[in-house]
Amino acid sequence: MTVSLEEIKKAAWDARLELTSREEEVLLEEVTQLFEKAATFIKNAEGIDPTFYPVSITSVMREDKIQPSLPVSKALSNAPDADDFCFHVPRIIEE
């Protein structure tokens, strides 16, 4: 496994972030080291099923009953820009 500076830039874009050139260099070094460590166990993991949660999660679905929920005004109370009903965001398409 190898990594390039271009990959770091692309991943930052995917994460909706801009890194400084110093941050990119540090991360490149860190990821290179991490890949070296990961290379020591890749073969050990062959033929094993992955585990995503330490407990088995039965269902995220609850009974279909009406329950109180967060009032709209409270849900919007922390928004940087909102009116009584919805969030406001800047225009989607660049002028």
Add this chain to the structure above:
Amino acid sequence: MNFSNLTIQEVNHMYKEGQTTLNELSSKFFDRAKNVQDKYNAFITLDSDYYNNVVEDISEELGEDHSLAGIPAVLGDNICTKNLRTTCGSKIMENYISPFNAQVVDKLLEAGVIISGKGNIDEFGAGDSKGSSYYGHSKNPWNEKITPGNGAACAIASGTALFGLASDASGNLRQSAAYCGIAGLKPTYGRVSRYGLIDYAPSLDQIGILAKNARDIALVLACTAGKDSRDVTSLDNPVPKYINEIQGQLEGLKVGIVKNWEEAGSLENEVKKSFQKEIETLKEKGVKIIEVDIPSLFHSSTVTAIIGAVEAFSNLANFDGVRFGCRAESKHLHEMYIKTRTEGLGTYLKRFLTFGAMASSEKHFNSLFLTAQKMRTKIIKELQKTLEEVDMIATPTVPFQAPSLESSGKDEGITGSADVFTSAANLAGLPAISIPVNIDTSTPTGFQLMGRTFEEGTLLKVLHSLEINKNIQWPTV
């Protein structure tokens, strides 16, 4: 009143005997918290109006046996509190006030706990307790030049709160306990509801307890444990009376020591000696010490870093300036996302999230992320097999003593060097406790025990037995 030595049991006794009142005790603790804050920066938020309202609302009987009523506590600042801001240690959440309480907060308030304030944390709880908070470093009450880990541990060691709740995704809570000479329990995954915890890695994160002794942790765990329908990962196992489980002899218990533990990277001699001393004490108490082989254990921190980063990349994607938090001035939506997150998040978290994006990408998903999840299975199986042979597994909590503040801000690695021994319990969802050792010096450290699922009581019993006859001189503030 000697704040530094107080425990929940002692405060209950004082209430019962009329040696103090709720108003007197709460006001003295808050004054102390403000003074200590100037010195150690343990808190992100101390709000006198919130504090006074909480005190006014206490209707529980004070001084009852096993009561938490009128007991001052501190919460890590990624645990949501209604009417008291929750910053997650991040600029992006500087003014966030949650519209609801975390489930653990509701439980504590119902029990009459006084929430003193919100403790400093690494940004969103990510990192290995070196202090990557937007709100600056906390200082360790034992030695101001070293990190205390999180602010909650600092608040307890400095006598401004009697217990604390904080998150533990790769060992952060236990590492902070070790650095501050207190005890820290990460319960079994699912034991305590995570509803209202702003976690960065949902499959790893748990809310744990920091306190000075086993009795105090037992009381708090009994209060906070249990199934919560709002957290699908919480489990419905019965909650025992932990306070009864901490009593008794250790004779007959089997404790495993990991083969080649001394070869862990950055293991310091002082930590090694403290660990060996504690093992000798256990032997004297009739505990059988057995060497166990867990070959994949030393891959835990790398595996945890990969899984944690991928989960964080997904879980923290909604911190983008739309629904909450700060927003950067921008001409269009995409620019707003990027500028808000770039200006609002710290340098460590930005690198960590970028790595998470990379590990989730088509190129690395199978070779890195899926491989890490497979290694997780392997580590879990090795731990389960070992715990059929022994009752618990002992390691140092952190291979080194608390890092200096000078070094801790410098390019913290995305694989936490402090997580070597702690992160396996997060991968497997096992309970683990950090027991304070070396607390007669200015740099305490920790002795970790990892147990079977839902056997927190056995871990607390060992802590209780080891703390007897230890005459701790807490740092004077």
